[in-house]
Every structure is written in C-alpha cells, then in structure tokens.
Amino acid sequence: MKIDMRRQLARQPFEVKIRKVGQLIKLSATMKSSRVREEAQMTQPPSRTPDPFQGRVSKASSDPVS
Amino acid sequence: MSDDSPTIPLADVLRAANELVSAGLIEDYALGGALAAIYYVEPFTTYDADIFFVAKDKTLSAGIPGIYASLQSKGWRVEREHLLVNHFPVQFLAASGLTEEAVRNAKRIEYEGVPAKVFRPEYIVAIAASVGRHKDLARIDQMLEQAEIDRTLLDDILTRYSLDLPKP
Numbered sequence: 001m002k003i004d005m006r007r008q009l010a011r012q013p014f015e016v017k018i019r020k021v022g023q024l025i026k027l028s029a030t031m032k033s034s035r036v037r038e039e040a041q042m043t044q045p046p047s048r049t050p051d052p053f054q055g056r057v058s059k060a061s062s063d064p065v066s
Numbered sequence: 067m068s069d070d071s072p073t074i075p076l077a078d079v080l081r082a083a084n085e086l087v088s089a090g091l092i093e094d095y096a097l098g099g100a101l102a103a104i105y106y107v108e109p110f111t112t113y114d115a116d117i118f119f120v121a122k123d124k125t126l127s128a129g130i131p132g133i134y135a136s137l138q139s140k141g142w143r144v145e146r147e148h149l150l151v152n153h154f155p156v157q158f159l160a161a162s163g164l165t166e167e168a169v170r171n172a173k174r175i176e177y178e179g180v181p182a183k184v185f186r187p188e189y190i191v192a193i194a195a196s197v198g199r200h201k202d203l204a205r206i207d208q209m210l211e212q213a214e215i216d217r218t219l220l221d222d223i224l225t226r227y228s229l230d231l232p233k234p
Contacts, residue, residue, distance in 0.1 A: 010106065010108045014104070014105050015177065018104070021073075021074060021109045024109065025113065026073055
C-alpha cells in the first residue's frame with residue numbers, strides 16, 4: 001500500500017480505527033476456522049458410511065428376462 | 067461483516083481503569099502497546115490491550131491482587147496473564163522507569179466519551195526500541211513513517227535511557 005494511503009488511514013478517528021481492528025480480528029478468526037475445516041476435510045479418512053446401494057441387486061438386473 | 071458489535075470493548079477497559087484510579091487501587095494509567103500505536107498509525111491486527119499503571123502499592127505485588135479482585139467483581143475473567151472483558155484480553159502491567167514516565171506524560175484523550183490517557187508517540191518508539199523484538203522494530207518503522215514525532219523529545223528520551231533506534 002502506498003505511503004500516503006497509509007498515512008490517510010492513520011489520520012482516521014481512533015474509534016473508527018479500533019472498529020477496523022475489530023473487523024480484522026473477526027476476519028482473521030473466520031479465515032482461520034475455514035482453513036481448519038478445509039484441513040480437517042483433507043485429512044479425513046475415507047467415509048465408513050455403508051453405501052446404501054452396495055449389495056443391493058435391482059430387480060431389473062436380477063431378473064433380466066422380466 | 068455486517069455485525070457492528072465491538073470486538074474490542076475499549077471503552078469498557080478505559081472505564082474500568084478510571085474506576086481503579088477513583089477507588090485508589092492505582093495512581094495513574096495509560097493505554098500502551100499496539101492499541102496505543104494504532105492511535106497514531108493505520109489500524110492493524112492485535113489481540114489484546116495493554117494498560118500500564120503506576121502502582122499505589124509500592125510493594126512487590128504492585129497491588130495486582132486488589133486490581134484483579136476489583137475487576138473480577140465486575141465480571142471480568144482471568145485467563146493466564148490476561149483479564150478478559152467481553153472475551154477480549156487485557157493486560158495490566160505495572161509501570162516503572164521508562165514506562166512510568168510514559169504514563170505520567172501520556173496524552174489525554176476521550177474514547178467514546180470516556181476520558182483516558184494514551185502513550186505519546188515518542189514513548190511508544192522508545193519503548194519499542196528498548197524491547198527490540200522483530201515486531202517492535204516494525205512498529206518503530208511504522209511510527210516514524212506515519213506518526214508526527216517530536217524528534218527533540220524522542221532524542222532526549224533515547225539519550226536518557228541509553229537507547230538507539232535500529233539503523234535503517
């Protein structure tokens with residue numbers, strides 16, 4: 001960021017700057033929690049939920065004649 | 067980010083510090099650390115508030131047990147070295163030497179209608195030079211670039227406390 005832009009930000013009222021710091025904290029927490037969630041999903045072992053279709057034979061395939 | 071509720075309850079912190087002065091638990095105080103720097107420079111992320119106080123109790127404890135008890139009675143929680151107000155960590159640090167001088171010469175401000183004191187920029191720079199961590203050196207650069215610094219006052223403080231600014 002350009003120096004004059006940063007100086008302009010520096011000249012804002014203290015209350016405004018403190019609110020911005022609060023927003024930065026919230027943003028940082030949001031980014032952290034979404035990163036943790038993504039990492040957890042990437043390292044998660046393959047799902048052990050049984051495939052509802054596994055072992056089920058459709059009527060059509062079991063009885064090709066009909 | 068449409069939620070406008072303050073993540074940093076600074077007015078509550080300053081009000082509580084004023085009450086500690088009124089109750090005679092501390093002699094004086096000022097906002098220091100990153101939030102004091104933000105008074106003079108662009109906003110940046112910080113996760114706590116540092117309140118430097120001049121102790122009334124000149125014993126080793128600096129009256130900290132009384133300060134903690136008073137704030138806990140107002141609903142503040144203790145978590146390790148911090149006191150938490152609305153989940154925001156605040157450190158109460160007993161001032162001495164350079165930091166005590168910084169408290170005594172702090173700038174009077176009003177924050178959301180609450181009278182308070184904040185370290186002057188020259189003291190923020192000198193304290194950062196005395197601590198000297200990487201983030202303190204970055205803070206010095208930022209302060210020199212963005213804040214209005216009284217160089218005569220800064221040089222006087224640096225000389226009296228045998229401090230040097232990092233070479234550019």
